[in-house]
Amino acid sequence: MLHADLDAFYASVEQLLDPSLRGRPIAVGGGVVLAASYEARAFGVRGGMPGRQARALCPALQFVGGNFREYQRLGDQVIEVLRDFTPLVERISIDEAFLDVAGSTHLFGPPPAIAQAIRQRVRDEIGLPISVGVAGTKHLAKIASQVAKPDGLVVVPVGGEQQFLHPLPVELIWGVGPAAAARLASAGVRTIGDLAATPNPYLRHLLGTAVGDKLSALASNIDPRTIERDHTASSVGAQAALGLRDATPELVHTTLGYLADRVAGRLRAGGCAGRTITVRVRFAQLRSVTRSVTLPAAICATIALTDIATELALTALRDHPDEPRISLLAVSVSQLVAQHVLQLELPLGLPDDELRPGTKAGAARSDADRSVDAIRTRFGRGAIGYAAIVFSDVRRVPEQFRELAERKSGRHGSD
DNA sequence: TCTGGGGTCCTAGGACCC
DNA sequence: TCTGGGGTCCTAGGACCC
Numbered sequence: 001m002l003h004a005d006l007d008a009f010y011a012s013v014e015q016l017l018d019p020s021l022r023g024r025p026i027a028v029g030g031g032v033v034l035a036a037s038y039e040a041r042a043f044g045v046r047g048g049m050p051g052r053q054a055r056a057l058c059p060a061l062q063f064v065g066g067n068f069r070e071y072q073r074l075g076d077q078v079i080e081v082l083r084d085f086t087p088l089v090e091r092i093s094i095d096e097a098f099l100d101v102a103g104s105t106h107l108f109g110p111p112p113a114i115a116q117a118i119r120q121r122v123r124d125e126i127g128l129p130i131s132v133g134v135a136g137t138k139h140l141a142k143i144a145s146q147v148a149k150p151d152g153l154v155v156v157p158v159g160g161e162q163q164f165l166h167p168l169p170v171e172l173i174w175g176v177g178p179a180a181a182a183r184l185a186s187a188g189v190r191t192i193g194d195l196a197a198t199p200n201p202y203l204r205h206l207l208g209t210a211v212g213d214k215l216s217a218l219a220s221n222i223d224p225r226t227i228e229r230d231h232t233a234s235s236v237g238a239q240a241a242l243g244l245r246d247a248t249p250e251l252v253h254t255t256l257g258y259l260a261d262r263v264a265g266r267l268r269a270g271g272c273a274g275r276t277i278t279v280r281v282r283f284a285q286l287r288s289v290t291r292s293v294t295l296p297a298a299i300c301a302t303i304a305l306t307d308i309a310t311e312l313a314l315t316a317l318r319d320h321p322d323e324p325r326i327s328l329l330a331v332s333v334s335q336l337v338a339q340h341v342l343q344l345e346l347p348l349g350l351p352d353d354e355l356r357p358g359t360k361a362g363a364a365r366s367d368a369d370r371s372v373d374a375i376r377t378r379f380g381r382g383a384i385g386y387a388a389i390v391f392s393d394v395r396r397v398p399e400q401f402r403e404l405a406e407r408k409s410g411r412h413g414s415d
Numbered sequence: 416t417c418t419g420g421g422g423t424c425c426t427a428g429g430a431c432c433c
Numbered sequence: 434t435c436t437g438g439g440g441t442c443c444t445a446g447g448a449c450c451c
Contacts, residue, residue: 294442
């Protein structure tokens with residue numbers, strides 16, 4: 001099993017496109033650092049960090065704008081290189097993938113040779129640094145690629161797993177974040193070796209059964225996961241940060257209208273609809289709550305989704321009268337089902353009282369939705385919709401970034 | 416000094432059914 | 434009558450990942 005992971009991807013693309021940026025500390029983003037070059041990381045700059053903090057750490061830091069279309073294009077090119085070595089490629093984000101090369105060795109040599117060939121081709125043909133981990137399992141390959149960074153190759157030999165893993169910090173394990181790491185540290189568990197020496201019942205007690213079992217399995221090098229080529233999304237959502245604003249019904253309705261429009265449009269474009277609608281409301285100090293409802297029938301109509309989402313949000317606001325201001329609204333649709341256009345045309349057959357007001361047409365693709373979808377197909381998403389009006393006074397992330405983020409975790413097998 | 420957007424999975428309690 | 438067990442679905446919250 002191989003895990004291939006492009007290094008500081010967005011930043012590396014910027015340095016590829018503009019040679020004057022090479023060797024220099026740069027960050028992609030502005031208000032927040034989306035990616036930092038390794039030169040910037042040397043100063044402590046990290047992804048997700050506020051831009052102001054990054055500048056304080058590294059005064060020479062240069063912010064560059066995001067060429068999001070280029071990120072997508074180059075990320076796709078790299079995946080195509082990987083597919084030259086095996087059809088068993090599982091893309092897990094724009095810049096990383098697992099490969100099962102067990103069936104490719106007669107053509108390309110043993111896995112370490114394949115890994116090196118991949119690195120060479122990506123460097124020569126695309127111009128980007130990529131790190132690769134080679135191991136017997138997905139989990140271990142992923143850890144190996146992290147250890148290999150930047151621009152390296154790490155092979156974990158069969159039988160050498162324990163020796164490789166035991167000195168490493170538990171934070172390198174996929175799924176161990178700040179909360180789990182803190183709990184483990186409080187129990188004196190800092191390395192994977194410590195972890196291996198910790199009895200499973202105690203891990204379960206500390207972190208819950210699922211995480212505890214997962215960590216025990218990893219420590220024993222058990223990972224039954226295989227490559228999944230066609231990954232279908234189980235939810236579709238959108239969110240908008242609002243600064244901190246009075247939670248008026250108008251703001252809630254227009255914002256959720258905009259978000260529902262995005263989500264419903266993507267559902268229709270993907271030929272699906274969903275039964276569970278979830279709304280998240282974030283108040284001051286990042287406190288957030290969710291409200292959800294599961295409908296008897298799946299919906300994908302913009303107006304129905306807007307109405308239900310608004311109602312859920314207003315419920316949440318009523319439950320928190322001490323929170324007059326909100327900083328974010330989010331909508332997500334889950335319990336997805338395939339819903340082809342023909343079915344979407346058939347809203348009939350459900351008793352009126354089974355659905356809430358405004359939802360009756362929910363399963364239908366309304367005339368309005370059909371028209372909007374058609375216009376967007378021809379002229380692009382910006383051609384019609386709420387966005388320009390509603391958010392003229394709100395600082396918004398570039399539309400391209402949203403579209404990129406959508407594809408990041410969407411269907412992978414379609415190209 | 417709180418900064419973006421899009422996701423997945425787990426847990427716990429309650430409702431409901433057999 | 435309040436004593437048993439098991440399973441599924443739903444809701445809300447939280448941790449984590451890219």
